[in-house]
Amino acid sequence: MTVPSEQPSEQPFEQLSEQSAATTLTLAGDFPPATRDEWRELVAGVLRKAGRLPENQSGPVEDLLASTLAEGVTVAPLYTAEDCPPKPGAPGLAPFVRGARPLGASPDGWDLRQRHTDPDVAATTEAVLADLENGATSLWLVLGEGALPVGSLPVVLEKVMLELAPVALDAGPLTGQAAEALFALAGERNLPAEALSGTLGADPLGQLAAADADTDVEAGLRLAGELAARCANERPNLRAVTVDATAYHGGGADDAQELACSLAAGVAYLRALTDAGLSVPDALRQLEFRYAATADQFATIAKLRAARGLWARVSAECGVTGADAAQRQHVVSSEPMVTARDPWVNMLRGTLACFSAGVGGANAVTVLPFDAALGLPDPFSRRIARNTQSLLIAESHLARVVDPAGGSWYVEELTSALARRAWEVFTGIERAGGLLAVLRDGSLAETLATTWAARAGRLATRKEPVLGVSEYANLTERLPTRAPDTRPARRGLLPQVRKAAPFEALRDRADGQLAAAGRRPPVFLATLGAPASHSARSGFAANLFHAGGLDTPRGGGTPEEIAAAFRAEGTPVACLCGADRSYADDAEPVADALRQSGATRVLLAGKPGTVADGTVDGYIYAGCDAVEVLTGLLDELGVKP
DSSP states (O other): OOOOOSSOOSSTTHHHHHHHHHOOOOTTTTSOOOOHHHHHHHHHHHHHHTTOSOTTOOSOGGGGTOEEOTTSOEEOSOOOGGGOOSOOOOTTSTTOTTOSSTTOSOTTOSEEEEEEOOSOHHHHHHHHHHHHHTTOOEEEEEBSTTSBOGGGHHHHTTTOOTTTSOEEEEOGGGHHHHHHHHHHHHHHTTOOTTTOOEEEEEOHHHIIIIIBTTOOHHHHHHHHHHHHHHHHHHOTTEEEEEEETHHHHTTTOOHHHHHHHHHHHHHHHHHHHHHTTOOHHHHHTTEEEEEEEOSOHHHHHHHHHHHHHHHHHHHHHTTOOSGGGSOOEEEEEOSTTOOSSSTTHHHHHHHHHHHHHHHHTOSEEEOOOTTTTTSSOOHHHHHHHHHHHHHHHHTSOGGGSSSTTTTOHHHHHHHHHHHHHHHHHHHHHHHTTOHHHHHHTSHHHHHHHHHHHHHHHHHHTTSSOOBTTTBSOOTTOOOOOOOOOOSOOOBSSSOOOOTTHHHHHHHHHHHHHHHHHSSOOBOEEEEOSOHHHHHHHHHHHHHHHHTTTOBOOEEESSHHHHHHHHHHHTOSEEEEEOOHHHHHHHHHHHHHHHHHTTOSEEEEESOTTSSOTTSOSEEEOTTSOHHHHHHHHHHHTTOOO
C-alpha cells in the first residue's frame, strides 16, 4: 500500500482528471453486460415461485407486469435505451419538449403566481401586498359575480408596481371590462409599452365548457381578436388569451384529453386572432396555456413536456418554427384532487404538484391553498401555498437544473406516448368540426363522462385511494372554518368533478347523524380469535367503514360474549373479522348468535366464498365497491341522505 505524501497537492483532483481523460469509467464497468433476455429469465423465475407465471405464457414476461394508464398508455416494468424515442431536441429549441428557454425558466425560479378570489376589496388588497412582499412574483385576480368587483381593480392594484408584477385577469363574461380597467390603469401611470405584462384572460371556450353554458362564444372570439390586436400594438408583453385546459381537466378529462382540448382551443383562438388581422407569429404570442398539475409526478411532467412538443407541431403546421412556437405555460395544482376532508393532506398534494410543474418546465405556477375546497383561504393557507413554491426554488434549487427529467428513458417514452395519444384525440376533435362543435353537440361531454366513470370506479373501489378520505379517514378531525366562496356554481357544458366528492357526501350523512343523535352510526366488528389473527382484517374493516363516517365498536370472545357486546351497541349491522382458520371454525356460530341478538345484516371481511353460502349477508374486501357498501349501510342504519 502506498502512503500518500504528507504535503497535499494544491490540486488534489488533478491526477484523477488526467486518468479520466484517458479512460472512460462506468459504474457497471466491473460487471458482465446484462441482456434483456437474462432479465426476463430472472423475472420469470420469481413469478414462477410466486405462482404468477401462467403455464401457457407465450409473450414477453414483462407483459405480466405492465400497467395501463387511463389514457391507454402502457407502462412497462423496465425501460432501457432501446425504448427511448428519438431525441426531443435541446432546451430552447423546437420542438421545445425540453423547455421554451435554453436556460430554463430562470435561475431564480419560475413565476410564482398567487390566485385571489375574495370579493372583500380591502382584504384582497392586503393579501395581494402580503403575497408580493413575501415571494409571489405575479397575481391571478378572479373578477366578477361573487369575486372581486371589476371596478375595484384600481384599488386592489394601487400599491402594486405593475412593471414588476405581471397580472393575470380571470373575469369570464366581464373580460372586456376588466381589460379596459387594466389598460386605463397602466395609462394613468404612464407605464412604458413594454412594462405591462400578464394576460387579459379571454377564454370564451373555457367559459362555455366549465362556467356558463349560455356563453356567447362568437362574441367572445371577436373580443379576443380585438384585445389581441390591441395588446400587439400597444402592450407587446401583455397576452390577450388564456387557453384554460383546467376546464376540461375539471370536466373529467384524462391527461391526453386535456392536452387535446387545449390544442383544439388554441387552434380555434389562432383562427379568431388571424381573422382579426394578426399574423400567425403575433397570434401565437398572444396565447398562454393553463394546465393542471396533479400528485402523479411523472404523468404531470410528461404532460407538460408533451404539451410544448404538440404546440410546436401545431405552430409548424401554421408555418412558424422559431421562438414564437414555444408554448407559455401556467400550471395550477389540480382542483379535482383537493379534498374538503382532512384538508391538511392537500399540502402534500400541492407540494407534489408544484414539484412536477417545476420539473416539467412550467413558466408560471399556482399552488392552490390547502383549504380551497372549504371556502376562501385565510392568510395562513395562502402563506403555506406560497412558501411551498419558495422552498422548492430557494432551498431545493429545483429551477437551477434545466429539464431534470430529460434523458430518463421512462419519462421520454411516457412523453412521446402521451403526445401520440393526445394528437389522435385532437385530430378527432378537428375532424368533428372543432372544439366548439363537440362542446355544443354534447359529444365531448359524453366522452369525458365515460372517462370519468372509469376513474370513478377506481376511486370507489379504492384502487385509486384518496388519503384522509377513502383511506385512513380521521373521524375526530376538526375542520378549519372558512368564509364561504360566494362565486356562483359552475354550470358549463362539462360538469365539474372532484375525486373525493362521493366519500365526502357519505361522511356528511354520518356527521349529520352525529350532530342530531350525539353518536355516529355504528357497525359492530366481531373479532374472532387472538388479536394477532384478526388485527389485519379488523383494521381493514375499520378503515373502510371510517371512510363513510361510521363508528366501529368491537368485541371478541365466545359467540355468547360477542353477541352480548353487540347488543350493548344497539346497531343492526355487524362484520366478522378474523383469519381464514377462525372463519372455518367460528363464523357460522358467531353469525347465528348475532342474528339471534337482532342483527339484520352480517358482513365478513374477506373474499366472497370464504364461508359457506348463507353464513353471512355480504363481504368486504380489497377491491370491493366501498361507495356502494357504505351507501347501503347508511341506508340500512336509517341515516338521512
